[in-house]
Amino acid sequence: TAFLHGELQETVYMHQPVGYRDKDHPDYVCLLNKSLYGLKQAPRAWYKRFDDYMLSIGFTHSRMDNSLFIYRKGSDMAYLLLYVDDML
Numbered sequence: 001t002a003f004l005h006g007e008l009q010e011t012v013y014m015h016q017p018v019g020y021r022d023k024d025h026p027d028y029v030c031l032l033n034k035s036l037y038g039l040k041q042a043p044r045a046w047y048k049r050f051d052d053y054m055l056s057i058g059f060t061h062s063r064m065d066n067s068l069f070i071y072r073k074g075s076d077m078a079y080l081l082l083y084v085d086d087m088l
Contacts, residue, residue, distance in 0.1 A: 008035055008045050050082065 013029040022028055035042035054069045059080065062068035071078040 007049055008032060008041055010041060
């Protein structure tokens with residue numbers, strides 16, 4: 001479900017899903033506001049939203065790996081490694 005929280009930057013349309021077709025307008029398409037699982041833009045949209053939030057709360061990127069977020073405050077450190085849609 002993580003990919004469902006990404007906000008699309010592009011304009012994306014899709015055919016009406018089977019079972020949800022409007023009988024009066026079967027050829028209409030849907031304009032997506034959020035990403036869907038399986039959409040090629042979904043991972044990028046979700047990562048962008050996650051990245052923006054992590055940076056806003058004080059994490060920074062590792063110089064070696066963009067998916068490694070590091071938080072430093074005094075002598076305390078926290079590491080968060082993001083892999084696709086799993087966090088470690």
